[in-house]
Amino acid sequence: MIAPDWFREDRLPHIYCTGCGNGTVLNCTLAAVEEMGWERSETAFISGIGCSSRAPGYILADSLHTTHGRALAFATGVKMAKPDLNVVVFTGDGDLAAIGGNHFIHACRRNVDMTVVCMNNQIYGMTGGQGSPTTPLGAISTTTPYGASEPAFDLAELAVAAGANYVARWTSYHVKELTRAVTTGMQTPGLAFIEVRTQCPTNYGRHNKLRSVPAMIEHLRSHAMLVEKRDRLAREGRPIPEGTFTVGELVRRNRPAMGVKQ
């Protein structure tokens, strides 16, 4: 059992669907918390609304399950009022980039010392599979039945541009690397943004010809390309395959941060 001290055993098994990537991300985040050696009395988990944001309900610690898109604003209040608390934010692609877009860029700009784990399953899962701002062009969802016509956000690049101190992207297949990235993020002062591409077999997979869970994970694994490799291909002038996304640590820097524990 991962991080047994941190799970609310009386609430398991959780409500996530079969093979949901969120369960994996929860494991990795709690493993990172355990590795950091944080105490229960000095840690708070904050989330918005959506499948991703149900995660704190399964964690045995102080947690704030807030309104849609506003998790980062609540987290800013918590952290600034009590900088000694370790703050971890769980959010999703819709929660962060759609309704919460404004709070996202400002939290990155302010560089408040917290760790934000975004479970990007490229769909609005909880409400039944509507298109989100990260749904890829051409993908099918219940509100894009003819294929998504809007280009998608690159959340990690947004965070880099807005000023977060640590930005990384992994998938729910790369469990070891993800745990290490979350740990590094927790150690870095300032806002650490870890985007996790996760699988939503029930709502995204079913509509987009990735019906089985292993098929979706295979899809994530095969379309992930290390940042270093992408940079090398670009330098050599070689073409970057269609549909790939970069994984790895995109940025680690030392911009001034707010609310850092003294």
Added chain:
Amino acid sequence: MKLVIDESRCKGCNLCVLVCPYGIFREGTELNSRGVVSPVLDRPERCTNCRLQALYGRMLCGVCHMICPDQAIAWVEERPFEPHRVEVEF
């Protein structure tokens, strides 16, 4: 140590089957009492953690444990004299 799949939590997604580097799992064939087809341990003797956690004092590999979305995989001590398959290395 031995690996156990908690059938009260497993939802039969078979991610453990996909990711195990040693191929110790195999997709199951029987429905259990919850209506789920849980994976079965095909070659448990090849699991490094089962064999070596006691020696090294920490978790080795553990990818199935981390990727399982339902926290259904755990390692437990075997009962004394419990029969299990071994891999003999020369």
Added chain:
Amino acid sequence: MQGNAACAEGALAAGCRFFGGYPITPSTEIAETMARRLPKMGGVFISMEDELASIAAVIGAAWTGARAMTATSGPGFSLMMENIGYAAMTETPCVIVNVQRGGPSTGQPTRAAQGDMLQCRFGSHGDYSIIALTPNSVQEMFDLTVKAFDLADRFRVPTFLMADEIVGHMRERVTIPDAVDVTSRRPLAEGCLPFEAGNDGVPGFAPFGLGRSVHVTGLTHDERGYPDTTDPGAHDRLVRRLVAKVESARRDIADYEVTNPDAETVFVTYGPPSRTVEQVMRDRPDDSIGHLRLRVVWPFPEFALQEFGNAKVFLMPELNMGQMVREVQRHVDQPVIPLEKIGGELHTPAELVRALEAHR
């Protein structure tokens, strides 16, 4: 001192150590005063990106145990509504100051109104109850802000200071005491569940960082704080308690001033129109006019109206098109005449005298 500045001083005296806000006329001076004074008192001032983030940050800060507040006006107030509902549902104590201005929409930013009175009670979706106070002087901007924090902490409810541009921007003499009495939140006793109510219907409060592992959610929850959205009984228990904890303590929370209770013609006021009524009464040597001035308008103290046993008619001057007058109308049998005035200017004594003569 300016009314807005007095409000900020009242908050600081009451122990407020967190302010998250966004500037909006006519409440900006509160934010500016807090920005200057809070850091010197070891507090945190943060300029959030919009009003939704402001109230969100205030609620987050309240959960770390701090007394937290924000200040806004009409357009920002509308933006805050979802999170106000969240504060009501999660029983987060916080203070929201609304320095009302002409509405609807952008309206008259630099003119007074009392157009958000029903909104502060019913603005968010669903059933809940809140407490709202209405100051009519700079001294009350100080005193009622202190009281707002105490009420918020005692009932674990978002509490509103419904001021307006007149009271916010006027300058009067204020007496600031050296210290004010503060009643803090009742702590969560050992072995009690986080949302298990005490005898007064209010649960004990366990701030983050004490290891109590409280799960706070806006979903319907049971006494453990865990979501339980499908059980009708759980929702019924929770929402009824949220409403009852404030409504059942109406008499305790009430704060009003009664003048000439035997009068036959009674003015019911809150906020600045009360000062016009006081002027009208000063101009007349007799006791023929009664005056009920409410300092707490929500929960509405209908029993205050009963103190006027001889009343034949109630007159209610408001700077809106008749909002609180509806509450008065539904609680008395006598005729209740709304004296509506919109456009940003306060009722003049002459206007009120004309109304008085018309309805004697």
